Amino acid sequence: MKINAFADVSLRALMVLAAVPGGELLTTQNIADAVGTPYNHVSKAMAKLRIMGLIEVVRGRAGGSRLSHAGRTATVGQILRELDTRSDPAECVAPSGNCPLINECHLRGALARAREAFYRELDAVVIADLPGSRQMAPVFSMIGLRPGL
DSSP states (O other), X not given: OOOOHHHHHHHHHHHHHHHSGGGOOBOHXXXXXHHTOOHHHHHHHHHHHHHTXXXXXXXXXXXXXXXXXXXXXXXXXXXXXXXXXXXXXXXOEETTEEOTTGGGOSHHHHHHHHHHHHHHHHTTOBXXXXXXXXXXXXXXXXXXXXXXO
């Protein structure tokens, strides 16, 4: 199953924040550089993650973001359910009108169950468990963070 680009950026930002030890703060620019995504996209994702309570934001010159307790314990399944903006997994409703088969369609239900099975499988994956230090060391070096992070 494919996730939307916004959810992808959000998950990657959370992984970067999860890899930072000791509650260190990262700027949105650091995160954008780390995930190779334009600042504006990451900024929107960070705003949504803050609303969801997954990150804490410290304002000011030495500010930045870090995972909240809820962010450390959140699962990928929980996060994707909230970030999935599609109401209809089959996209049976179009600007030109509904599919003529919509009333008796069994595909929509099957796709909805498949999507939920996908999320249920990801309910076992905790955000804080995803990034490894060997995986993140080159990323942190690339964005100019000290090697100890």
